[in-house]
Amino acid sequence: MTSAFVVGDQFRKKVSDLLEQPDLSLSEELRTQLGDLLEKKGQIILPFSLARKLKQYLQDEGHPFYLYELLEDSSLHLPEFVKPPRNPELVARLEIIKARLANEEYNKMTRNVNNQDMNRNGTLADFGQQVRSAKAVMVTVFNFLVTIIATFACSYIGSQYLFTETTARVISAVIATSVVGLAELYVLVRTMEGEFGEP
Incomplete structure (x- = not known):
């Protein structure tokens, strides 16, 4: 299940501009989190919790842009699905069932075959x-x-x-x-x- 955004250049630029304003009444915690986020190289992943805090701040301060404007070129971060390991007992039981079904199918196909009929000289x-x-x-x-x-x-x-x-x-x-x-x-x-x- 997704719980973060992969942010684009627009987010970087606007948040950088926001952090450079001297009269910014941004809490230290939020400022630190945003600063650490912008310092990362490569793909920036913005957790939903931090996005909510930023949205609340923008609403409280009455800034002229909204959170959706920051995230216009962003996308949802879809974590890679990790396949859970299979239960060894279940795998063993499935192998036994597969072998039994294959044996039944073989017996059904060969039930009317008599190996004595295949002998040319007969018995x-x-x-x-x-x-x-x-x-x-x-x-x-x-x-x-x-x-x-x-x-x-x-x-x-x-x-x-x-x-x-x-x-x-x-x-x-x-x-x-x-x-x-x-x-x-x-x-x-x-x-x-x-x-x-x-x-």
């Missing part, structure tokens, strides 16, 4: 899974063929009690085999969809 577990999958497909196809053949045989043999002609028996066996085959295909497709994760 024994992958080979076993492929063998089991191929075995399941072969058993399903074999089951489908056995069901079709058994349905045809049963229909053909059972139809001899209804039909005497061979043509009628074959047609009835083909119709029964088609119905059972379509039903078996429907069940097979639904099972395969379930294995692949489709609804």
Whole structure:
């Protein structure tokens, strides 16, 4: 927060003229403070408290110029902001939180990456899974063929009690085999969809 002015040449000149007047009823304290201020080389910083005293004196004595005239080419003195030191405990906690967040982000990015998939030759577990999958497909196809053949045989043999002609028996066996085959295909497709994760 600012508490002083950086005064310019106009302040120097007018205060110097004011201090040189012989009939000046200026208090010793104010005269000394202003004299010390003018003797400084370089940037002159006028505290607000001294500016108030000077303003009060000018008002009391009825001088023809005012304080704002002295400070026309002046500016506010803005002290340099000193950054307070950071609490070491807080810094340590922030580092831990940053590391944890970075680790969570990394795990989120790599959760669907399997290091075994990156191996070109594959592992024994992958080979076993492929063998089991191929075995399941072969058993399903074999089951489908056995069901079709058994349905045809049963229909053909059972139809001899209804039909005497061979043509009628074959047609009835083909119709029964088609119905059972379509039903078996429907069940097979639904099972395969379930294995692949489709609804």
